[in-house]
Amino acid sequence: MRTAIIGAGKVGYNIAQVLSKEGHDVIVIEHDEDRGKIVEENLDVQVLVGNGASAKIFAQMDIEHIDLLVAVTEFDELNMLSCMLAKQHGVMRTVARVRDPDYADDVQLAKNPLLGIDLLINPEKVAAKEIMKLIKIPEALNVNYFAGGMMQMLELMVQPDNKMVGKALKDIRGRSRFLIVAIIRREQVIIPRGDDKLKTGDRLFVMAETDNMKTIERSLGFEREMAHSVMILGGSRIGFYLATLLEGSGLEVKIVEKDYAHCRKLAALLDETIILHGDGSDVDLLQEEGIKDTDVLVALTEDDKLNLLVSLLAKRLGAGKTIAQIRRSDYVPLIETVGIDVAVSPRSLTAEAILQFVRKGNFLSIAILEQGHAEVYEVVITPQMSKLVNKEIKQINFPKGSIIAAIFRQGRAIIPGGQDILMAGDRITIFAAAHVANKIEGLFH
Amino acid sequence: MQKKLILSTLGKIMIILGLSMLIPLAVSVIYRESLAFVFLVVAPLTGGVGFLLYYCFKTEDRMRPKDGFAVVTYGWLIASVFGALPYLFSGALPHFADAFFETMSGFTTTGSSVIDNIEILPKGLLLWRSLTQWLGGVGIIVLFVALLSTLGVSGMQIFKAEMTGPIAEKIRPRASDSAKNIWLIYIALTLIQTILLALCGMDWFDAVNHALATTSTGGFSTKNSSLGYFDNALIEWITIIFMLLCGVNFSVHYQVLKQKSLAIFFKTKVTRIYLIIIAAATIFIVVDMLSETTNGLGETIRCAAFQVVSVITSTGFITDDYDQWPHLAMATIIFLMFIGGCAGSTSGGMKVDRWVILFGQARHELQRTLHPRMVTRLKVNDLPISDHVIINVAIFFFLYIFICIISTLFIASCGIDFFSAFTAVAASLGNVGPALGAFGPTESFAQAPVLAKYLFAFLMLLGRLEIFTVLVIVLPQFHFNRHEHRQKH
Structure with a gap:
């Protein structure tokens, strides 16, 4: 697949990296020469310097033979224009990043055939939706849904007071089936066996049917406490989208914003949300507004360092869960070790969302976890897959570091056990550590 | 203030007023009434004076906001003076105070009357009486804006000064087009109601008069016992629906027609609340009355709904003497007098819009005591309301109540009992018409002292023009003109 990526920012770079690694031909168009050079040095891609909507660049990249165009520059209009022109040149699929809510929230615009945008992606909205999932299940560090929401996978941190600490997994009984897909222990991804024991500080990836998850959590020693109040620092676009999503869910939502005009x-756009004028790092303000009783604090200011600082401060003042927007993804692993519960990076989320759209086929990645240390794949079993079809799971020689997390068969979701048999037509979800991804692919040929 | 411009504009208004008198003239001629001679004198007199004013003070000056207020207030006063002449000259009301009261009550769509026996009046005069209401309903001057598109930008100034409610909306880019559209909806509603009433057995003359008085939410009837005379359930329900419709913002009607969707009535917050208030008040009254009345449930509901809609839209038609109702029902009626219909309608009172704004802001103020740094923006129908408008509405509320109290004191000092005085003031200021007690639905204002009649008439004007337009004229700065000032020194 020949892919053109316009804009080599964080998102563009990320997508170029993944696609090029997967063996696709990637052309990156970047207007800044220096940035272009960096991309060229680090990735095996072709770099063109210039304007991504110009006839000159289109000719250079041989637009007629491009299959996919991803426009992720800083400028919404340029992204939309590139897609529009590319479509007219016969490009099959186009993706545009559009951030301005006036465009991004316009449902008609995204569908307008004249614009020719197949996927219109709004990073702020994607991030807000991700945060929303985390607020709904406050004890989870990560929430993923599969099979149209029927299955849920949570990442849960084992606290010292968890009464299951020290128990072997085979001794933990749930009222319905569940699977501990993986344990992250000291930054190592472990696919657990029955005699592995839970330890304090473990992060568990638990897969179960969404409806049963609450009772499963209880058998694992976790208690789901519904969030009642959310405080958002920074009234940026993510903050606004998040508040919009939260409105009507019955939670008390506050936004703290520094700029009075903003x-x-x-206040004019939101109905129920309480808009507070002040600085998020102002301890008096936080205390006055009852940070102690706030269930979730979400720091979404433009400044990574401020988000980090305020989240730590809020945690110390007694806030329940803290979620911080961190734009520089290299900070992210660090952040979760200092006590902030979740770091969210809109750019990585955008890259993930675009990749999910772009990669279609029998074998597709549907979630990237732990900053790329683990991935979730979905595979449709075809009769040709002789290594898999009509075999019991325990007979299949899965590479170490991977596991079948769920099976979807005729509209039903199954948590698999060793004696379950795979059948043609099944859609299976596989959890795998990053280093075994290639080996897994071999199973399906 | 540009005196020349104002005088010439007033002249134009009088020409239109003179022309409108040709309609009752024609009716008098058709019914072969001697009254025709009165209109034959008054119509040319009004038009002639108007033409003289217009001709002598013709100017190219452009209208400024200040002039708009002056044109509207003086325009209404002059219209009421000249409009009173037919009553005076025909001998129906020999005293000027009475004739002026009746005309003001007409133009402001109040509907209180000083005439004890309406049924003996000649038909031409009855029609003139209904016509004053109809002309005043949407606004004499809005009619003028609609007819004379040459006003250009300044048209909006007048439009604002005369339209009801805290925010004047333009439904079309041009003020004159907006005015035209409003008048078209208004005329259509009137015609439809006339036909429906006639189909239900009213004779054409009564049907026209009652339609004029309903769509303007005025409330003048051609019968002494108002709509109760006909004792016809269908007529009452038709009237209820048309009163209800005319209490709704005309720009909502415009949207409903344009988008061809009745759902807009319920999607618009103010209209929704207006309908909820009506439903709630009707239920209150029905429950309160059921214990005492011997009538069936259906009749009680019709009776309560009629009176609730009649009072909240400030129409003032009567089918049942609410002065005889039980206490809760009576208190509900008084409360409704203060609510009024929606902004941009022909109804009077404080307007549901203002109540919505005040309640919204009250909620925000309460929240702010909990969260001192909270920033709030009030929204009505999803549009943010500027702080300026909120303050304006709060001050309006204050002035409304203040004027009510002071006027009640004054009327009481004329020797009228407190209850009658208070409700009459509320009914005049709210343009409702019939009050309770001495000025109740079965009584008239005939026995009120002369001074009180002038005060009531003034209150009607204050209420119709929503206080500010009239009060601003009283400010000394209003008449201060920098240009003239410089010439003196």
């Missing part, structure tokens, strides 16, 4: 704008 406060007024938000």
Whole structure:
């Protein structure tokens, strides 16, 4: 597949990296020469310097033979224009990043055939939706849904007071089936066996049917406490989208914003949310607004360092869960070790979302976890897959570091056990550590 | 203030007023009434004076906001003075105070009357009486804006000064087009109601008069016992629906027609609340009355709904003497007098819009005591309301209540009992018409002292023009003109 990526920012770079690694031909168009050079040095891609909507660049990249165009520059209009022109040149699929809510929230615009955008992606909205999932299940560090929401996979941190600490997994009984897909212990991804024991500080990936998850959590020693109040620092676009999503869910939502004029704008757009004018790092303000009783604090200011600081501060003042927006993804692993519960990076989320759309086929990655240390794949079993079809799971020689997490068969979701038999037509979800991804692919040929 | 411009504009208004008198003239001629001679004198007199004013003070000056207020207030006063002449000259109301009261009550769509026996009046005069209401309903001057598109930008100034409610909306890019559209909806509603009433057995003359008085939410009837005279359930339900419709913002009607969707009535917050208030008040009254009445449930509901809609839209038609109702029902009626219909309608009172704004802001103020740094923006129908408008509405509320109290004191000092005085003031200021007690639905204002009649008439004007337009004229700065000032020194 020949892919053109316009804009070599964080998102563009990320997508170029993944696609090029997967063996696709990637052309990156970047207007900044220096940035272009960096891309060229680090990735096995072709770099063109210039304007991604110009006839000159189109000719250079041989637009007629491009299969996919991803426009992720800083400029919405340029992204949309590139897609529109590319479509007219016969490009099959186009993706545009559009951030301005005036465009991004316009459902008609995304569908307008004249614009020719197949996927219109709004990073802020994607991030807000991700945060929303985490607020709904406050004890989880990560929430993923599969099979149209029927299956849920949570990442849960084992606290010292968990009464299951020290128990072997085979001794933990749930009222319905569940699977501990993986344990992250000291940054190592472990696919557990029955005699592995839970330890304090473990992060568990638990797969179960969404409806049963709450009772499963209880058998694992976790208690789901519904969030009642959310405080959002920074009334940026993510903050606004998040508040919009939260409105009507019965939670008390507050937004703290520094700029008074922006406060007024938000107040005009939101109905139930309490808009507070002030600085998020102001301890008096946080205490005055009851940070102690706040279930979830979400730090979404433009400044990574401020988000980090305020989240730590809020945690110390007694806030329940803290979620911080961190734009520089190299900070992310560090952040979760210092006590902030979840770091969210809109750019990585955008890259993930675009990759999920782009990669279609029998074998597709549907979630990237732990900053790429683990991945979730979905595979449709075809009769040709002789190594798999009509075999019991325990007979299949799965590479170490991977596991079948769920099976979807005729509209039903199954948590698999060793004696379950795979059948043609099944859609299976596989959890795998990053280093075994290639080996897994071999199973399906 | 540009005196020349104002005088010439007033002249134009009078020409239109003079022309409108040709309609009752024609009716008098058709019914072969001697009254025709009165209109034959008054119509040319009004038009002639108007033409003289217009001709002598013709100017190219552009209208400024200040002038808009002056044109509207003086325009209404002059219209009421000249409009009173037919009553005076025909001998129906020999005293000027009475004739002025009746005309003001007409133009402001109040509907209180000083005439004890309406049924003996000649038909031409009855029609003139209904016509004053109809002209005043949407606004004499809005009609003028609609007819004379040459006003250009300044049209909006007048439009704002005369339209009801805290925010004047333009439904079309041009003020004159907006005015035209409003008038078209208004005329259509009137015609439809006339036909429906006639189909239900009213004679054409009564049907026209009652339609004029319903769509303007005025409430003048051609019968002494108002709509109760006909004792016809269908007529009452038709009237309820048309009163209800005319209490809704005309720009909502415009949207409903344009988008061809009745759902807009319920999607618009103010209209929704207006309908909820009506439903709630009706239920209150029905429950309260059921214990005492011997009538069936259906009749009680019709009776309560009629009176609730009649009072909240400030129409003032009567089918049942609410002065005889039980206490809760009576209190509900008084409460409704203060609510009024929706902004941009022909109804009077404080308007549901203002109540919605005040309640919304009250909620925000309460929240702010909990969260001192909270920033709030009030929204009505999803549009943010500027702080300026909120303050304006709060001050309006204050002035409304203040004027009510002071006027009640004044009327009481004329020797009228407190209850009658208070409700009459509320009914005049709210343009409702019939009050309770001495000025109740079965009584008239005939026995009120002369001074009280002038005060009531003034209150009607204050209520119709929503206080500010009239009060601003009283400010000394209003008449202060920098240009003239410089010439003196």
